[in-house]
Amino acid sequence: MMHERERWQLILSRLKERGIVRVADLVGLTGASVATLRRDLAKLEDSGQLRRVHGGAESVASGQTALTATSFDASQTINAELKRAVACAAADLCEDGDSIILNAGSTTWFMAQCLRGHRMQVLTNSWPIAQELIAHSANRVVLPGGELYREPGIILSPFDEDAIQHFAASKMFMSCYAITPLGVIESDPLIARAEAKLLSRTENLVVVADSSKFEARGNMVVCPLSRVSTVVTDTGAPPQMVDHLRSVGIDVVLADPKQMKVLSAA
Amino acid sequence: MMHERERWQLILSRLKERGIVRVADLVGLTGASVATLRRDLAKLEDSGQLRRVHGGAESVASGQTALTATSFDASQTINAELKRAVACAAADLCEDGDSIILNAGSTTWFMAQCLRGHRMQVLTNSWPIAQELIAHSANRVVLPGGELYREPGIILSPFDEDAIQHFAASKMFMSCYAITPLGVIESDPLIARAEAKLLSRTENLVVVADSSKFEARGNMVVCPLSRVSTVVTDTGAPPQMVDHLRSVGIDVVLADPKQMKVLSAA
DNA sequence: TCTTTCTTGATTGACTGTGATCGTTTCGCG
């Protein structure tokens, strides 16, 4: 006999994977009866952890917010090796005593893991990054005000007044949806706005983007390339794109995922 | 025969491995009787090290960091029963759709646990409360901007500009250091200031304070009693203090820790 | 040694979660 909470965990994890579950599937998955599973779904809906639909339940995240951002755990698995290498190389650009900004993103989250030994001031609008830094590093953490969106773990605010207007950073490390000759691209207007707001607190923008980010996609331009000081990517980046970036005066750092260390810096 | 502490260690380590333990499992694991193990679980829950559920107990930090555990171990052990009763009674004052404020405090943290079924907007400057609400409830969470202080898990900012200036709450629930005829008392000036700032976003102040909070101590007055609408405390509160609060027009709710439900409301 | 206190284990009645069975509602297809 499986415990109630175990079933809940199982249901929620399955829901996270697929976005929707059917009661019949859950019967096979948990071994419980349909009546019990219906009760489970009712309770989980009461506590807001899913939304029931006819035939099963769907993830509450998909319909709850207007954000198009993907769930954090999901994006974490895509190109994890590349992102880790890029994050590691970016972390090498930091020094103790710096004040830096990390926007919400999987690459910056990997970067936060590389900052365990550092002692800096870090401004971030990402809940998981703040969590990582507070729990496992000596860095000071500053947060912007706003609503905490559950599923992407991002703090967003529609207002301009904010305590972070008093924050001055030596560098901002920005993870993005894509980077093209038009500039740094995001897919969601609210997120783009939040990143632009963070960007106003520094003059030095370091874009961290693994080589898959050089495809043109997305539609919200956060800032033009002229605003970018440095791009940290991996050795798989398209050479003509690297050349172009360098031709407009951007430092490009290429991290080798095999060696997990910096190979070249323009 | 196994010693009490050995069992506790065993229970907690098992809880760390899996996210959940059943009483029946523990019988086989420790050799003790179910009655003893129930008592163990009750004690461990009182000290905040796990959460009892029907059939056993689950990890209090499912997917969370050690932050909540470390920051609340100290205050959680003090009057946990009273605080839980007070928190539960205070949660009954909330309705779905409300916008409320919870300041950082152990009583308000217990209260957050009572809000699992609710659907409200909650503004809080407490990291562990935000964590609890995001992970286990359907409530929306709003955070003020500022620095996140590690050990108490509080977000503080020396500046006035903040996105929360756009927040309007129907109620604020305030946990405090003490409450005296002079008003609501805190021990730290920075915390007092943060609470005063939160307080400015609502007209309705509900102070949640177990009966031990009526001793005069501390030195920072957050606000006078005239600002207080309601006090939620337990049946152990000094009668003359209850009378005095009522004489100045404050609603007093007395929660009975034995029955875990509201007995009287003035 | 005797007493006091604490811990333990068994018993009781009440409660909760579970699964099966109803009748009803909803969905999908012709």
Place this chain on the structure above:
DNA sequence: CGCGAAACGATCACAGTCAATCAAGAAAGA
């Protein structure tokens, strides 16, 4: 539009679990 199949909510009986109580044993102190 109407029909059948599937899904749903309500209800009931059963099993497992819970809190309270009491008695027995162990540990600590006088």
